[in-house]
Amino acid sequence: xxKEIREILAQYAEEDYKDFSAGLIPGAKPLMGVRLPxxxxxxxxxxNDREDPQRWRRETESCEGAYEDVYFEETMLRGMLIGYGTAxxxxxxxxxxxxxxxxxPAIRDWSVCxxxxxxxxxxxxxxxxxxxxLQPYLxxxxxxxxxxxxxxxxxxxxxxxxxNKKIARNRVVSMADISDSFPNRELSVWTRARYPYLGRxxxxxxxxxxxxxxxxxxxxxxxxxxxxxxxxxxxxxLADGCHMDSWTxxxxxxxICESRNPDQDVKAYMKSLKK
Numbered sequence: 001x002x003k004e005i006r007e008i009l010a011q012y013a014e015e016d017y018k019d020f021s022a023g024l025i026p027g028a029k030p031l032m033g034v035r036l037p038x039x040x041x042x043x044x045x046x047x048n049d050r051e052d053p054q055r056w057r058r059e060t061e062s063c064e065g066a067y068e069d070v071y072f073e074e075t076m077l078r079g080m081l082i083g084y085g086t087a088x089x090x091x092x093x094x095x096x097x098x099x100x101x102x103x104x105p106a107i108r109d110w111s112v113c114x115x116x117x118x119x120x121x122x123x124x125x126x127x128x129x130x131x132x133x134l135q136p137y138l139x140x141x142x143x144x145x146x147x148x149x150x151x152x153x154x155x156x157x158x159x160x161x162x163x164n165k166k167i168a169r170n171r172v173v174s175m176a177d178i179s180d181s182f183p184n185r186e187l188s189v190w191t192r193a194r195y196p197y198l199g200r201x202x203x204x205x206x207x208x209x210x211x212x213x214x215x216x217x218x219x220x221x222x223x224x225x226x227x228x229x230x231x232x233x234x235x236x237x238l239a240d241g242c243h244m245d246s247w248t249x250x251x252x253x254x255x256i257c258e259s260r261n262p263d264q265d266v267k268a269y270m271k272s273l274k275k
Contacts, residue, residue: 043080083119143212178235224255
């Protein structure tokens, strides 16, 4: 990151917050102690600079050499700038993919990963084409390439229908919602047509995850979130020869049971599926 940006970040650094955060983000670069709301404010001010509309591009040009990130906050800010900068409706698809591909190697901790994925709404507007670009990362042997692609599916794919409207989580999931009944099978035909990425996401999850803890946690989180949004389709996969590795599978069941949405009967059933 450029010296000028580093100096701006230093103005908002808090020693106590740095010490608190350091233990929560294993593998991260050294922290300065800048809070996320402040980082977002800085990123927005750069991305929305009317006098210099291309400023955000210069600040994201390279993660190596003269502009190599030294601190965690610099990488976090870089990811936010890419998210805000590529969010414009007319932003070229080819450029957006290049920014994604250039930033993924810089993701080395869960915090940068999740923040970037949530801000990268470029994916939301280009799902069909970006799906193909994500495939090498979804099936990579590198931990944070897998995590990043899975969190993108969680934040930008899973809950959106063919009209780009976002589904709400089910407030309550009962045994009736997951039973293999004729009404549920009929409704599932409509659901899968309305949410075309649901089946693809479940297929992505139906395999072992051995790339590392943070990839496994992302897969379990995505599976649990799919369950509270699409309980019938997700429970069918979990109960019928799911190919997840045992650790990830059991962690997904645990996350489902930790949610407030499933009722007690559903939680008891989920616990009975443990490998």
